[in-house]
Amino acid sequence: xxxxxxxxxxxxxxxxxxxxxxxxxxxxxxxxxxxxxxxxxxxxxxxxxxxxxxxxxxxxxxxxxxxxxxxxxxxxxxxxxxxxxxxxxxxxxxxxxxxxxxxxxxxxxxxxxxxxxxxxxxxxxxxxxxxxxxxxxxxxxxxxxxxxxxxxxxxxxxxxxxxxxxxxxxxxxxxxxxxxx
Ligand code: HEM
Numbered sequence: 001x002x003x004x005x006x007x008x009x010x011x012x013x014x015x016x017x018x019x020x021x022x023x024x025x026x027x028x029x030x031x032x033x034x035x036x037x038x039x040x041x042x043x044x045x046x047x048x049x050x051x052x053x054x055x056x057x058x059x060x061x062x063x064x065x066x067x068x069x070x071x072x073x074x075x076x077x078x079x080x081x082x083x084x085x086x087x088x089x090x091x092x093x094x095x096x097x098x099x100x101x102x103x104x105x106x107x108x109x110x111x112x113x114x115x116x117x118x119x120x121x122x123x124x125x126x127x128x129x130x131x132x133x134x135x136x137x138x139x140x141x142x143x144x145x146x147x148x149x150x151x152x153x154x155x156x157x158x159x160x161x162x163x164x165x166x167x168x169x170x171x172x173x174x175x176x177x178x179x180x181x
Contacts, residue, residue: 019061023054023058052118059098079170097146097153107135108138110124110128111129113130
């Protein structure tokens with residue numbers, strides 16, 4: 001069954017969807033590279049700046065996306081009510097984690113009195129009093145709670161989309177892509 005234009009997400013939403021995935025992979029990969037450099041080295045700090053830049057871009061993109069989405073018709077596709085609710089809950093949790101991860105990352109840097117910079121161009125003023133315990137708590141939440149939660153949510157989200165695409169054959173992924181079929 002082909003997907004009509006009315007059943008497809010608009011091109012702006014589609015762009016935001018795939019750009020978010022690319023930026024999340026970039027934020028993770030940058031931290032993997034960063035591990036190769038010794039603590040305190042310029043290279044390590046530079047990769048941390050690019051990690052923050054990727055992360056802050058995700059935050060801004062997600063806010064824009066939610067704003068844009070609020071004025072877009074939600075394409076309709078036939079599916080059982082439980083699937084519709086499961087999809088909505090997973091998507092809502094994805095937005096919550098995509099907005100929370102950067103905020104927890106910023107808080108970890110602020111309470112450690114480390115810089116928060118966007119591409120080395122925009123620097124956030126130091127707003128918080130130094131607090132090593134809070135800095136560690138926010139960094140641990142960022143790395144050990146929100147990151148695994150994001151991986152699980154993306155896994156469930158992708159598995160559901162693939163199941164629709166190849167088991168239910170309703171070309172659901174086409175709704176979020178540029179397929180002509
Ligand atoms: C959705 C966006 C983000 C994602 C997916 C993300 C992902 C990650 C991951 C996977 C790690 C663990 C790396 C490791 O294995 O050590 C990490 C660590 C960290 N991230 Fe993010 N991050 C994001 C946004 C941010 C932002 C915006 C900031 C700060 C402005 C930030 C600051 C940090 C800090 C301080 C650490 C701990 C580094 C350390 O332990 O030395 N992150 N992040």
